[in-house]
Amino acid sequence: MAKTLTLKNLPDALHARLSAAAKHHRRSLNNEAIVCLEAGLAAASVPVPDRLREIRALRQTLGSSDFEPNVIETFKEEGRP
Structure with missing residues (x-):
């Protein structure tokens, strides 16, 4: 089941970067955040x-x-x- 995540105190600069990336990839802000989280967590996995x-x-x-x-x-x- 899908879960909801609320981010508090998101720095303005980070929000702007996320928003710009979302527009560049033609994604919603939410979908862009999910893609970024998945990519970041995958990179942290052990080879x-x-x-x-x-x-x-x-x-x-x-x-x-x-x-x-x-x-x-x-x-x-x-x-x-």
């Missing part, structure tokens, strides 16, 4: 190789006996609809 490195390091600290391939496959199958 896949880094995430895999973190996961492998965590697995090393937990030991391998609980994470044999057949156990992992069982968990995958249980999670499917």
